[in-house]
Amino acid sequence: MPDLAHLYFRTAILFLIAGICVGIYMSMSGNHAVTGAHAHINLLGWVTSALFGTYLALNPAKASGLLPRLQYFVYVIGVIAMGTSLYLMLDGNTALVPVVAAASLVAFAGVLLFAVIIFMPART
Template identity: 40%
Template sequence: MKTLARICWVTAALYAVLGMSFGIYMAASGDHTLSPAHGHLNLVGWASIALYGTFYTLVPTAAESRLAGVQVILAEVGVIIMVPGIAMAIMNAGEGLAKAGATLVLLSALLFLIIVARSTGRATSGG
């Protein structure tokens, strides 16, 4: 498997383990205050990045561009900043980190849109 897809899969699986552990802790403690941070660790970390990895596995040529590397880095840094940022926002400790992380996550999704449009356009015209 190509490196970029592997990075997506390994980090997505790591976010799944962390997110589910977080969920079990919330369920066991009965304290659901940080539920949106747990939810987005799973959704933006595990689900979204696993989907990026799936796409880069299915369309390996899409993973070869520098843009694809930037797209994945933005997604990874976005999750790592956004999740503690959501927790901080919930605890009234400031919204800056959540905003910065969410912006990176959105930028990453926009780049992904461009990459998908370009690479699947090529694949369609070729076949």
């Protein structure tokens, strides 16, 4: 398995741990205000990262070069920034709305870069 695919799985499991911690916090406290952050950390962080890692594991030629590494950093930084700022915003820090918006665009840029990786021809 390419190093980048392995890195994606390591990152994904950390997002799952964080997402479940938020879920357990909500369950124990009865405060479900941060449901949106929980859902996005789990779905963008755990599920999507694991899918990106799976694709790269199945297509090792797509995992080499600068673009896949750039995509990883853009996507992961975007999801960390979005998950954190969304949690704080839903917890009452409404001033963070522009930060959530900016972080969302960074995460989306990571998704668009992955689309380029999928559509580009594999390096031989």
